[in-house]
Amino acid sequence: MAAERVAKTKKLLKLTVDTGIDTREIVSGIAEHYEPEALVGRQVLVLVNLEPRELKGILSRGMILMAQEPSGKLRILRPDEASTEGAIVG
Amino acid sequence: MAAERVAKTKKLLKLTVDTGIDTREIVSGIAEHYEPEALVGRQVLVLVNLEPRELKGILSRGMILMAQEPSGKLRILRPDEASTEGAIVG
Numbered sequence: 001m002a003a004e005r006v007a008k009t010k011k012l013l014k015l016t017v018d019t020g021i022d023t024r025e026i027v028s029g030i031a032e033h034y035e036p037e038a039l040v041g042r043q044v045l046v047l048v049n050l051e052p053r054e055l056k057g058i059l060s061r062g063m064i065l066m067a068q069e070p071s072g073k074l075r076i077l078r079p080d081e082a083s084t085e086g087a088i089v090g
Numbered sequence: 091m092a093a094e095r096v097a098k099t100k101k102l103l104k105l106t107v108d109t110g111i112d113t114r115e116i117v118s119g120i121a122e123h124y125e126p127e128a129l130v131g132r133q134v135l136v137l138v139n140l141e142p143r144e145l146k147g148i149l150s151r152g153m154i155l156m157a158q159e160p161s162g163k164l165r166i167l168r169p170d171e172a173s174t175e176g177a178i179v180g
Binding site: 042045065066067068069070071075076077078079080081083084086087088089090 | 132135155156157158159160161165166167168169170171173174176177178179180
């Protein structure tokens with residue numbers, strides 16, 4: 001829903017995510033791979049059942065699931081067609 | 091790499107998958123959601139570190155990770171751009 005760089009960091013983005021069960025903030029270390037404005041409106045896979053973790057003063061409530069290529073490049077994962085928010089991965 | 095229906099079943103497809111580490115057969119219960127010919131050449135997410143399991147006489151060596159919508163509809167998950175086979179999800 002929204003994405004912005006976390007001040008004074010190179011790697012971190014603060015993402016506002018509609019999980020289908022709630023709206024939450026997630027801090028993700030993908031700022032070197034994706035521009036924040038390129039993420040708004042896109043579907044992602046989210047691990048929602050993690051302990052909240054404070055990063056740079058922001059409470060991060062989950063993780064974005066990514067694929068890491070051997071080169072180190074990170075790619076977002078998404079359904080092959082737009083899905084209902086809250087679809088369960090398994 | 092290849093996909094076909096498992097004889098005498100409604101739900102099962104036998105998929106031949108390049109995991110980046112090997113080529114293996116995976117039996118997946120998605121035949122009511124995807125035609126086999128629609129899957130050939132597509133990238134998918136695979137759980138590779140499971141115990142092999144025999145299904146209808148075929149040794150299935152993994153699972154395809156899917157998203158299930160509240161309606162029950164299953165969707166394949168894939169990277170937002172074509173990735174190197176063997177990219178690690180995490």
